[in-house]
Structures are given as structure tokens and as C-alpha cells.
Amino acid sequence: MGKYLLERLGLAVLTLVLLSMIVFVAGQVLPGNPGRAILGHFASQSAVAALNRQLGLDKPLPVQYWDWISRFAQGNLGRSYQYSAPVSQFLWPALGRSLELAVVAFVIVVPLSILGGVTAALNRGKAIDRIISIAGLSLATVPEFVSGIVLIVIFAIELEWLPVDAQSQGSFFTVLPSLILPAIALVFVLFGYIARMARAGTVEALDSDYVRTATLKGLPRRTVVFRHVLRNSLLPTITVIATQTGYLIGGLVVIETLFNYQGIGRLIYDAALSKDFPMLEAGILVIGVVYLLATLIADVLYTVLNPRLRLQGAE
Amino acid sequence: MATTEADDLRSGGVLDASSKRLRREQLRLLVRSRTFKAGAAILLVWIVCAVFGGLFRPYNPLAQNLLNINQPPSARHLFGTDNLGRDVLSRVIIGSRDILVIAPLATVLGTVLGTVLGLLQGFYRGAVDAITGRVVEAFLALPVVIVAFLFIVAVGPSEASLIIVIGFAFGLVISRTVRTAVLQERELDYVAAARLRGEGAVHTMFVEVLPNILAPIIVEFTVRLGYAIFAVATLSFLGFGVRPPTPDWGADIAANAQYLAAGYWWETLFSALAIASLITGINLIGDSIESVIIQ
Numbered sequence: 001m002g003k004y005l006l007e008r009l010g011l012a013v014l015t016l017v018l019l020s021m022i023v024f025v026a027g028q029v030l031p032g033n034p035g036r037a038i039l040g041h042f043a044s045q046s047a048v049a050a051l052n053r054q055l056g057l058d059k060p061l062p063v064q065y066w067d068w069i070s071r072f073a074q075g076n077l078g079r080s081y082q083y084s085a086p087v088s089q090f091l092w093p094a095l096g097r098s099l100e101l102a103v104v105a106f107v108i109v110v111p112l113s114i115l116g117g118v119t120a121a122l123n124r125g126k127a128i129d130r131i132i133s134i135a136g137l138s139l140a141t142v143p144e145f146v147s148g149i150v151l152i153v154i155f156a157i158e159l160e161w162l163p164v165d166a167q168s169q170g171s172f173f174t175v176l177p178s179l180i181l182p183a184i185a186l187v188f189v190l191f192g193y194i195a196r197m198a199r200a201g202t203v204e205a206l207d208s209d210y211v212r213t214a215t216l217k218g219l220p221r222r223t224v225v226f227r228h229v230l231r232n233s234l235l236p237t238i239t240v241i242a243t244q245t246g247y248l249i250g251g252l253v254v255i256e257t258l259f260n261y262q263g264i265g266r267l268i269y270d271a272a273l274s275k276d277f278p279m280l281e282a283g284i285l286v287i288g289v290v291y292l293l294a295t296l297i298a299d300v301l302y303t304v305l306n307p308r309l310r311l312q313g314a315e
Numbered sequence: 316m317a318t319t320e321a322d323d324l325r326s327g328g329v330l331d332a333s334s335k336r337l338r339r340e341q342l343r344l345l346v347r348s349r350t351f352k353a354g355a356a357i358l359l360v361w362i363v364c365a366v367f368g369g370l371f372r373p374y375n376p377l378a379q380n381l382l383n384i385n386q387p388p389s390a391r392h393l394f395g396t397d398n399l400g401r402d403v404l405s406r407v408i409i410g411s412r413d414i415l416v417i418a419p420l421a422t423v424l425g426t427v428l429g430t431v432l433g434l435l436q437g438f439y440r441g442a443v444d445a446i447t448g449r450v451v452e453a454f455l456a457l458p459v460v461i462v463a464f465l466f467i468v469a470v471g472p473s474e475a476s477l478i479i480v481i482g483f484a485f486g487l488v489i490s491r492t493v494r495t496a497v498l499q500e501r502e503l504d505y506v507a508a509a510r511l512r513g514e515g516a517v518h519t520m521f522v523e524v525l526p527n528i529l530a531p532i533i534v535e536f537t538v539r540l541g542y543a544i545f546a547v548a549t550l551s552f553l554g555f556g557v558r559p560p561t562p563d564w565g566a567d568i569a570a571n572a573q574y575l576a577a578g579y580w581w582e583t584l585f586s587a588l589a590i591a592s593l594i595t596g597i598n599l600i601g602d603s604i605e606s607v608i609i610q
Contacts, residue, residue: 143552
């Protein structure tokens, strides 16, 4: 198992290096002339050249990449063009706010979708199974801003239960009510995937020989479901929950824009609109790191929790 | 076209089944085909709006009327008017145009790219597969919207860059599916036979292997088409798609979302429902095709 985990870690690092190269190429090479982009059309050629030199853009690309990534690895995320201030000053608080929103979404979606998926599997073929599956599929494929609009119209405008905008300032519990609507919009997208996986895992476990044995030896249905089915069926669900963090972050860009919430999605969006490439690159790289960490942790958890994989190395 | 494909596969799928299973399959397929009909009907409505919408739209979707702004739905304006006094219903009808051009083109591009890349990876394996595979994994570590973001900002927003960026991102995803299918096929006897006959790699890949992996590619295409609608709508909403004042569902939602707080829900809700219905329609079609192909 140790060898597998090391291999997995190595792949994650390799992926991260490749990802950083992609971000570097997209952020530093494709836009052409950053000096011109920063100073605008009317700046003199010499000023543009001086700024490009100051930014290190006259050096060869591999040198630029190395400078950029080694500064990044030391925690220096560069200076934002739009604010003329260190990127980290904006990025970390924004990431924290996004995590708060993500936590609220996950706290709602994980139990809900596991319950939904397991219920669907236990009632396989019946109406409730169809309803949960179809609802999950439909919700998962509707863009977050579409379901977000519907939620706002119903709960914020018609019923006036919750605010239209999400608050960014204040402690977690003061902003919590305003996070519920954006979190639910994210829950809609995530529910379908996680529930589908929980259902598939449960169906597979229900069809297995050990569950038949457990039933035939006379164990009550409850015991069979909780002791034998769920323990096996929920393992793959862990992996799906982790891979969904990627979708979650994509969704955050949209949801934070719609609900006017100052998270990392909104930060990246604003950076993109104002061509603030250092901020954009840093934000995207941080998102990549978060995603890779989440999938890595999920793989490790999966291996640790699954006795078949855990014991493989020991044999 | 999708109907005939599904019908062909349906008849092919049940031929070799026993009679009891056949009846059950037919029953299930009937349910599936109803799904398909529902999806096709929704898609057809929007295609009619996109192609012939100019003939039956009640007003010019660009015509502003500043004396008649933010009017709620009424007999004169069934979906109300927006903050410039434009008829929302007309904008919803005409707004189907761009998304129904951009999303399918992006999906076609992605399917072609993904098929070629997947064939090469699965067929040659080894170093080609390992290197391109890692790059694909690195791209897939980012949400499609974020990848699109980065490149659209770098190359500038336009319809063409939307098609290329979404097509490219989807090509990477589709290449994974195609690669897996090719890896299974290449072990089969007919591929060995082609090799023994002395056929070239290109011939073996595109003439021998490709026809045998069309089923997963078709399924992937319909699934991706739904996601392409999702991506185009999202990027338009974020301001990277169709430029105002051209009617567009995503862009119209973005432009009017700020008036939601004032209670003007009709300016955004109908475009939102339009997107949701189009995606649902395509998913219903994809779902029915997938279930029939997998049988």
C-alpha cells in the first residue's frame, strides 16, 4: 500500500507541475505584451519596455517560468495589476470565504445525497427510485446561475425568507443565513452525482454474495443494510465527493458572481475581466492545488478504508 | 437523424435476446422512447425558435421603449419587458440562436479531437499515451469553465474562441472514453488480422477500430452536448460569449440579475427556464440513446 500511495503522490506532483506550465503559458505567453496591457494604448514604447524588463519578461521563457514558480513555491504569489498590491492579500481571505460557502454546501449535500441514493437503491425500480434519479440528473445538468435565479425568485423575492445577496463581512454565524441560498444552488448540481454514485454502490452491494449470505442466515433487514450493505456501498462515494470539489469550484465562480459574494471564484472572475494575470494565474493554480489535494486525500482514504486494498501490500 | 440511429440500434439490440427478456426489453424501450420523444419535442421547439423565430416573435428583440420599462407580464408582453423596455418573450425566442450554433459546433469539434487523440493514445500506448495522458490529466484538474476562462481572456472573447475553447476542453474529456474503448478493441482478433494483412496504422485505427467504437462515441457526444449548452450559457452569463445587445439567454440573465432585488423576476426567470428546458431536452435524448445502446 505504501508503494501505491507514493506512486499516487508522485503523479499528483507531476500533474501539478504540468498544470503550472499550462497556467504559465496561458497567462504569460498567450496575452502577448503584459507591459502594454498594464500601461494601456497610450503609454510610450520605452515605458512599456522598461516595465516588461522590470517584470522579467525579456528573459527566456524557461527562466521566466522558473522564477515565477519558485517565487510561487515560497508563498510569493506576485503583485496584482489591478490593485498594485500583493495577490496573497486578496487571495487567502477570498479562499477562506469560498471554503465557508463550500462547507455549508457539503454539510447539506453529503448526507442528503447519500440518503437519496441509498433510498433509491433500496427501492430499486419503484417510483421513488425513478423520481430521485431523474430529479438528480435534471438538477445536476442545469447551470448553477439558472437554479440560483429560480431560488432567488422563490425564497428571496416571493417569500422574503432569505437575502438576495450573500454577505462577505462578519463572522461565520452572522453571514450564515445569506450563504444558504448560494449553497443550495451548489447542492443542486452536486446532489445528482453523489446520489447516483451512492445508488450504484448500494445496488452493487445488494446484489453481492455476502449480502445474500447475510439475508439467508436470517439477519434482520436493518442489520443487513447497515452492517453489510452501507459499509461497502459508500466507499466509492468518497471518491466522487472529492472529485466534485473540482465542479464545486467551477460552480463557485458563477454562484459568487450571481450572489455578489467575495470568494475566490469572484476574485478570479474579476481578475479575468480586468486582465489581472498575476491574480488570475495565482487563483487558478490555487484551485488546481485544492482539487489535486482533495482527490489525493480521497484516494488515500479509499485505500485506508478498503480492507481489500489495505491488506494487499501485506500479503 | 437521432431517431433512426436509435431505432437501428434498438432492433439490433433485441434480436439475439430470448423471448421473455425481449418482452421486458421492449417494455423498457417503450418507456425509453417516450423519454426520447419528450426530449426531441423540447429540442424541436427551440430549433424552430432559432430558425423561424424571426417570423413569429411578437416584437423586435432589440427595440427599446424607455416609457415601458420593467413591466410585469401582461397580455401585451406575455413575459414582460426588461430594464430597457425590450420585450422579454421576443428576446427569449431569438436568444436560442447563438447557443444552438455554438454548443453543437463545439461538441462536434470536441468529439473529432477527442476521437483522434483517444485513438492515437489507445493504439500506440507507451510514451505517446503516457505523456499526452498526463497533460490531459493536468487540464482536467481544472473545471472546464476555469480552463475556458483562462484561454478566452488570453485570446479575447468571441463566438469562435468559445467554440474552440469548449471544443478543446471537451476533446480532452472525450479522449479518455475513446482511449478506454480502443484499449479493449486492440486486443481483439480483427485488429491482429489487420496487422497480419499488413494494413497501416492509420487504416487500422480509422477503418477497422473506429466503426467498432462508434457506440460509446455517440453516447459521449450526446452527453457532452448537454454540457456544452451548460458551458456556453455559463460563459455567456459571465460575459465571455455573445455581446449585448444581441439576445442571448446567459447574457440577458447577467444583464438583468441586478434587478432581481427590486422584484423584477420576469427579466431573468424566463431565460433561465429556457436554458433549463433545452438542457433537459438534450439530456432526455442522450439518456434514451445511451440506454438503448448499452442494452
